[in-house]
Amino acid sequence: ETGVTQSPTHLIKTRGQQVTLRCSSQSGHNTVSWYQQALGQGPQFIFQYYREEENGRGNFPPRFSGLQFPNYSSELNVNALELDDSALYLCASSTGGAQNTGELFFGEGSRLTVL
């Protein structure tokens, strides 16, 4: 139990639709990062939010966007869904700044299926 919660746990969308995934970080953590994990692959870094600003982005197109709120919870938005967006989306929280150790604490993930 990491204290990181994600919703929804499962969802099905059709191609072209939009989706919003939500994440509540562990208490005391000010950094939230999002990962996409396709079946049989390792997680791939999408982006990170630190103190409410995007602070690092992986190789994902602009239709992947996000927000971080003052309580450090976060949203991942994906527009114009494609079949290849079907994956497990993982949220991870950590402590930014000088106290950062690199350890990430993952939520249980949101499994997105795009038909």
Add this chain to the structure above:
Amino acid sequence: QKEVEQNSGPLSVPEGAIASLNCTYSDRGSQSFFWYRQYSGKSPELIMFIYSNGDKEDGRFTAQLNKASQYVSLLIRDSQPSDSATYLCAVRNAGGTSYGKLTFGQGTILTVHP
């Protein structure tokens, strides 16, 4: 070349044996190295992290790091069926403020059979 590569699996070992999981990375600036375990349908959970060359032991798990060879490994002694999972190697680069960015390998599936 992939940034982080793990030995191809799946890996099958008998109960009580030593399981050896290997990982190489391409960025010499990498500073922190992590091993995560992921059960089927679940999220990754941290097993160990290592920053310095050499060995680090935690119970039945030993992580080994060789920065000169850009190699990190995980040994699991006295393997148990409950160790059956996918093991993910992850690397964090130094510097900047991308605190939450890890680069993961593709994972190695380990099966421990009774």
